[in-house]
Amino acid sequence: MDSLLLTIKIGIDPEIGRIGGLLLTWHGVFIALAIGLGVWLGVWFGRRAGFTEDDAYTAALIAVPAGIIGARALFVAENWDLFSDDWLDIFRINEGGISLYGSLVFGVAAALAYGFWRRLPILKGLDAASFGMILGQGIGRIGCLVAGDIFAKSSDLPFSVVYTNVNSLSFARPPMHFVTAYEVIGDFLILGVLFGLWKFRIFKRDGLLFFIYAFLYSAMRFGISFLRVDKEIAVGLGMAQLIALAVIAVSVVAFAAYAYVALRRPPAPKSEAAA
Numbered sequence: 273m274d275s276l277l278l279t280i281k282i283g284i285d286p287e288i289g290r291i292g293g294l295l296l297t298w299h300g301v302f303i304a305l306a307i308g309l310g311v312w313l314g315v316w317f318g319r320r321a322g323f324t325e326d327d328a329y330t331a332a333l334i335a336v337p338a339g340i341i342g343a344r345a346l347f348v349a350e351n352w353d354l355f356s357d358d359w360l361d362i363f364r365i366n367e368g369g370i371s372l373y374g375s376l377v378f379g380v381a382a383a384l385a386y387g388f389w390r391r392l393p394i395l396k397g398l399d400a401a402s403f404g405m406i407l408g409q410g411i412g413r414i415g416c417l418v419a420g421d422i423f424a425k426s427s428d429l430p431f432s433v434v435y436t437n438v439n440s441l442s443f444a445r446p447p448m449h450f451v452t453a454y455e456v457i458g459d460f461l462i463l464g465v466l467f468g469l470w471k472f473r474i475f476k477r478d479g480l481l482f483f484i485y486a487f488l489y490s491a492m493r494f495g496i497s498f499l500r501v502d503k504e505i506a507v508g509l510g511m512a513q514l515i516a517l518a519v520i521a522v523s524v525v526a527f528a529a530y531a532y533v534a535l536r537r538p539p540a541p542k543s544e545a546a547a
Contacts, residue, residue, distance in 0.1 A: 278431040279447050285437050286419040302415025303370075306408040307336055314404025317470075321396045331397065332404075335383040342378020346371035350503060350511050372409065373515045379405075395479030402485035403466055409489070410459030417452040423501040424448040449499040458492045477530055487523035490516040 318328035420442035432447035502510035
């Protein structure tokens, strides 16, 4: 570690205080901000895609609790040894411990169910939702950055991070990769890419923005996870990496389907092209 030129020290107490018997944490605050701002942005894009505000907010209000349940359920499934002694700890979500992919999978599934039931344009809805999802992911990860609840491997780069507050889960760990910062930066870069594609209408087919988002985030998360200390599930990979590979595969199939349709589509008549 002597080769490290810059060690970023984070001494913020992840615990803000207690309100009655409820522990208020910075992680919980940023999760609340992530949900609120993510829903707002998704609804904003949804209205511009032709959805009514009622349908957009209803889909969000269905997706959010489903996502919270999924996030906690996948985390508990991956770390059951932490809850086997006191199963009531499962419900103390305000103290941290969620799986992002659980939130995304369950939330999208619940919103899709509502969309099919209402016979809404599903692909347009996914495009709109992708903006809110990636914004929420970036903001939520800031909470993880403050809390130090994501363990990373020792850094071999010219910079690293250490947590100096005794209440941080990463307290007293050696200088490590700043994986949460990497992901926050990546999330906002992806948001910028999506906004640029939407603004300049580079891809006009419904659903493409969503699959671009899914591919970019999953590729980033797959790579960053090699720097994290995660429990291995199979072939040396963690749960998040396995899910990321599945999402990447689905996205590639979707890209191939879009390309096939585009190639099969007959060229527009000259009069229509001129118009």
